[in-house]
Amino acid sequence: MHLIVTWYYNCINEIQTQDICFNGNIINFxxxxxxxxEKDDTPExxxxxxxxxxxxxxxxxxxFGNLKETKxxxxxDLLALMLDQHSENxxxxxxxxxxxxxxxx
Numbered sequence: 384m385h386l387i388v389t390w391y392y393n394c395i396n397e398i399q400t401q402d403i404c405f406n407g408n409i410i411n412f413x414x415x416x417x418x419x420x421e422k423d424d425t426p427e428x429x430x431x432x433x434x435x436x437x438x439x440x441x442x443x444x445x446x447f448g449n450l451k452e453t454k455x456x457x458x459x460d461l462l463a464l465m466l467d468q469h470s471e472n473x474x475x476x477x478x479x480x481x482x483x484x485x486x487x488x
Contacts, residue, residue: 398462405459412462414469437465 399416402409438461442450446464 405463410463410466412466415462415465437461
């Protein structure tokens with residue numbers, strides 16, 4: 384049992400922190416899993432639904448099909464799409480900062 388738990392923990396750790404070869408590309412999903420700060424005293428969120436809202440959002444958009452088909456999508460496909468959306472959001476933040484800076488000048 385200890386061996387299974389150790390293997391599971393290492394799989395999660397690798398996905399959250401390491402470079403992974405996916406579809407012939409080296410990808411790092413660590414930006415999707417921000418690390419908690421040492422002195423972060425904020426209480427843990429109650430009623431945290433975990434990945435469920437993400438699955439529902441993808442199913443609503445029909446990216447992988449309906450909810451049943453989305454649940455059957457591979458974890459790496461879901462993470463790759465989330466990484467792409469994260470990159471787009473970061474680019475948008477940079478553009479907004481440029482616009483705000485230009486307006487203030």
